[in-house]
Amino acid sequence: MKPLEKKHPLEVLIRTERMPHIFCSGCGIGTVLTSFVEALLESELNLDKVAVCSGIGCSSRVPGYLKLDGFHTTHGRSVAFATGLKLSNPELTVFIFAGDGDLVAIGGNHLIHAARRNIDMKVICINNFNYGMTGGQSGPTTPLTARTTTSMYGTFEEPFNLVHLMWACGAVYVARWTAAHPHYIKRSISEALERPGFCFIEVITPCPTNWGRRNKMRTGIDMTKFFLERTVVKVNPEPTEAGIDMKNPIVCGVFVDKERPDFIEALKEQVGKKVKVYEFRGDGKAEPPEVPLKISPKPLFKKKLKDIYRVKIAGLGGQGMGLLGLIIGRAATVFDGNEALYSQEYGPEARGGASSAAIIISEKKVDVPYFAKPDVLIIMAQAAFRKYKKFLHPGSILIVDSELVKVTDIPEGVKVYKLPATRMAEKLGRSIVANIVILGFFTAITDIISLKAAKEALKISVPKGTEEFNLKAFENGYDYGKGIKKEGE
Ligand code: SF4
Structure with a gap:
């Protein structure tokens, strides 16, 4: 048996x-x-x-x-x-x-x-x-x-x-x-x-x-x-x-x-009425929102993009790196009608510590918020340059504040653009708008966001009453960038 x-x-x-x-x-x-x-x-x-x-x-x-x-x-x-x-x-x-x-x-x-x-x-x-x-x-x-x-x-x-x-x-x-x-x-x-x-x-x-x-x-x-x-x-x-x-x-x-809405339900209910809340399905795809949108923000312009762009911005807390990233993201999405993912990183100190922002911009949906190698690296502090220069690669663009960052030991094939953003901002009367000068320069040099979108995004992102001043800083950076581009042609 x-x-x-x-x-x-x-x-x-x-x-x-x-x-x-x-x-x-x-x-x-x-x-x-x-x-x-x-x-x-x-x-x-x-x-x-x-x-x-x-x-x-x-x-x-x-x-x-x-x-x-x-x-x-x-x-x-x-x-x-x-x-x-x-x-x-x-x-x-x-x-x-x-x-x-x-x-x-x-x-x-x-x-x-x-x-x-x-x-x-x-x-x-x-x-x-x-x-x-x-x-x-x-x-x-x-x-x-x-x-x-x-x-x-x-x-x-x-x-x-x-x-x-x-x-x-x-x-x-x-x-x-x-x-x-x-x-x-x-x-x-x-x-x-x-x-x-x-x-x-x-x-x-x-x-x-x-x-x-x-x-x-x-x-x-x-x-x-x-x-x-x-x-x-x-x-x-x-x-x-x-x-x-x-x-x-x-x-x-x-x-x-007892019953109460769980996190995802509450998110859809509260935020989904205002903006699109996509659900990740775990297979790299995202479900569109079920909740009908009350406000459907229509982009003002439709900017064509050749590629997906990864932009890293790094400097010190207090230099407005986060705001710069936010404006670029808003310009790309709300006004240019493209997709973008934005994330920020801070050091332990609110001011003076490391600060960086990352934005991915594409015509298609962006599912993954992280990247190692940026296509554009904007640097406003020497310590940030030391930290991020290893991610530069042939074909990438490096934008630096020329009076704050000394560029050394970078791979061949990196396009370097320099502007004295902080000094230009000081000349305007407030060094705090150096990030906006950079925004103008970035817009002129890279063509990732449109000029109109950048200006509109700037206007809704800065404190009320400072729009004109910030636009002036933006135009200074934009003109400087256009000049450099012309010289290179
Ligand atoms: S397995 Fe761990 S928890 Fe369980 S009796 Fe041993 S020591 Fe205690």
Whole structure:
């Protein structure tokens, strides 16, 4: 008779080839993993559209055991990563498996803001009251008086009440269970799948290796008994009741179950009425907005472009690099009718630190906001030149303020254009408009944006009452650029 083939009951979603797993005997993470897989198998989800993210810690190893798309990211950053994943590919169902320390201490800021914004993700927080993977240190959820490797006389810091915190941040679904309640965990995961928005399920799990043995519970069974004796399951309990200490009952149940528009819905509703809000589909393409536009900004002109152009502008904080980039972007899109993506980078200081802006301009939609090699590099500080000159390449254009930047060691074939923008601005009476002088020069030299569009974009971007002065600065730069171009012809 053929011997019976031994199969893991959940092998359809568990990577059995990775067994044995790394979890200690008696650890509760496996229970949560099983409940998760069962909930998923009972759901009608397309499992090819499910992603599981994690940070660092014992529970963060979970995605590695699943036959699903998984992302084991950096410490505390699972929520930030999942936010990007969900916003760039809204059709995904995104889960997070995270330990209490990773999620609430290292990644606490990401957590509260994702809940506040109501990003549609399902967070499963494995709360074992300590940093298990690193040896059992006290963490943000260690109950008062509990012993850990870093609190041998008992923890004296007040822990977070995670349920209350998530309620206060606006999560639409908040539940708490322990590993002794696998059926409820599964049910909560199924319920969370039905709630668009930020859902938070806290599961208190045994960590006999590091937390239990320091608190007179040496095995997983001891800890499970503790949970069964100490927990009270309530119907519609109050988040304020959910604090945990070493004496009082641990209240479990579904604390929050409500509806409010998630981030993408709110964005479409609020902003989509004013401007086009495209949805990235994750395949490099973008869906046009569903919400009918109340205002449909029609470009004043239609400028033909030969190519896609990547423009990098760099200088120091206070030189108006960001504004310069913004005006170029507005000219290209609002007035010239092309597509553009604009991003900005700051140093830690508001003024005097590094500052740069990047714009990609094209006749077609621009999907990716980053580039390494600019077609045009505008530089207004020596430190910025040192930083970005390595990205210059034959055929690229370099525009510099000749009195602030000494050009050295650049590849052959780079077209260099110099103008004393700051001195020209000073002559006009205000050095602050050096960026506008550069704008005029850029318009004349590159022909990426039209003259009319540049002027119109300038007028709507500078403070009211300064339009004429700024236009004068622009024309100075434009004429200078036209002169240089003529000389070169
Ligand atoms: S250290 Fe604790 S949390 Fe980590 S695997 Fe072991 S029992 Fe589980």
